[in-house]
Amino acid sequence: MGRIICCGLGPGDPDLMSVRADREVRAATHVAYFRKKDQRGQARRIVDGLLAKDVREYPMGYPVTTEIAFDSPDYARLLADFYDVWAERLAQLAKTTDVVVLCEGDPYFYGSFMHLHARLQGRVAIEVIAGIPGMVGCWNTVGQPIALGDDVTTVLMATLPQDELERHMRNSDALVIMKTGRNLAKVRRALIVAGRLDEAWLVERGTMPAQRVARLRDAGDECPYFAIVLVHGRGRRIESDA
């Protein structure tokens, strides 16, 4: 019997993968990874140059991403079928070999692999290797502490309604807003109402070659799905003149 080894790949720079994930990726004979239909896929791109020449690849192309609303029954049905089919394929493969599944960031933190994990648990041996979450790569590019002392840090999905975003933005010191993409204008409005726009940063493709870091107030209204908005905490500093 083989195992399913889910490797957290970290934020994008292959040098930020863990030593263990790097070893598993280089040794892999079978790799599977999610990607948008007809695209190369971010996870696959991260491991360019690490995979063995004769590795067998299993791209798992999402049937939909943002073409239909994520809260519609059609979306749920299409995705459920997709995860069912791939869980079955990976379980079959794992009868005879190890399969490395590539996952951006950390698999347990908002990772799509969890939909396969729920379907595979108990059927096949699964190993999950932690990764540096994408948000960590993003806040490292800004070069100041995201949180210190007793700061409260809140991670929000930009898909939430504007009033919920506002409420959390008021109640937290540090903020991380993920899945911005087409929700950027709403995030900006919520930050304005919460009085925090001037503190906000927009980081696109953090730690990757095409990385962009800007004050959100100076950025346009377009950004990729994986862009992250950051507001730094104001926690207890220990000043020299204390």
Added chain:
Amino acid sequence: MGRIICCGLGPGDPDLMSVRADREVRAATHVAYFRKKDQRGQARRIVDGLLAKDVREYPMGYPVTTEIAFDSPDYARLLADFYDVWAERLAQLAKTTDVVVLCEGDPYFYGSFMHLHARLQGRVAIEVIAGIPGMVGCWNTVGQPIALGDDVTTVLMATLPQDELERHMRNSDALVIMKTGRNLAKVRRALIVAGRLDEAWLVERGTMPAQRVARLRDAGDECPYFAIVLVHGRGRRIESDA
């Protein structure tokens, strides 16, 4: 001129350091690290077996940790002097050599190195290498997604007053509560009032040899400072029978 290279070491298992941090630690000729007075230090322990034989070590022993209240003037003054002195020493060292500073977790996420960073910025070249935060290592040990879909995730310090803890516990899906230690009883009371004790896990020394994972309701009232309490989110799953 040398550089200060702050290496995020991740949650504790040296195999979970990034490829880049691993390379810098192995190549280091001078390493500095924080530790409790008269103790070996967790950061130093993580790199056992990776350091060169003739490496020069600079243990930075905190003058106080929990002996006096962190919000007292004495605490602030002692710590400020400590960071001032070490910033000066590291700046002097970096005139002639690279110095690797070891930091548990991710340096920008509640990391003590930030107090040196604030003092060294602009004086000396600083490179910070992202790491897997301790909380990520902890939630990976439980083996279920900490957050999915549009879950809100909130990171709290157990040093906050109980009513503030309660308010955030009510308003978030997933919860991470750090710096528990002697605050564990207060955290437990807040979780009871917020109606979330039964969902909570206590993870001590996640990913390290002495790791302990337990339901918080079954745990005692004593735990180490670096124990983390986790409550998993209940975000949008994509069910097979949707």
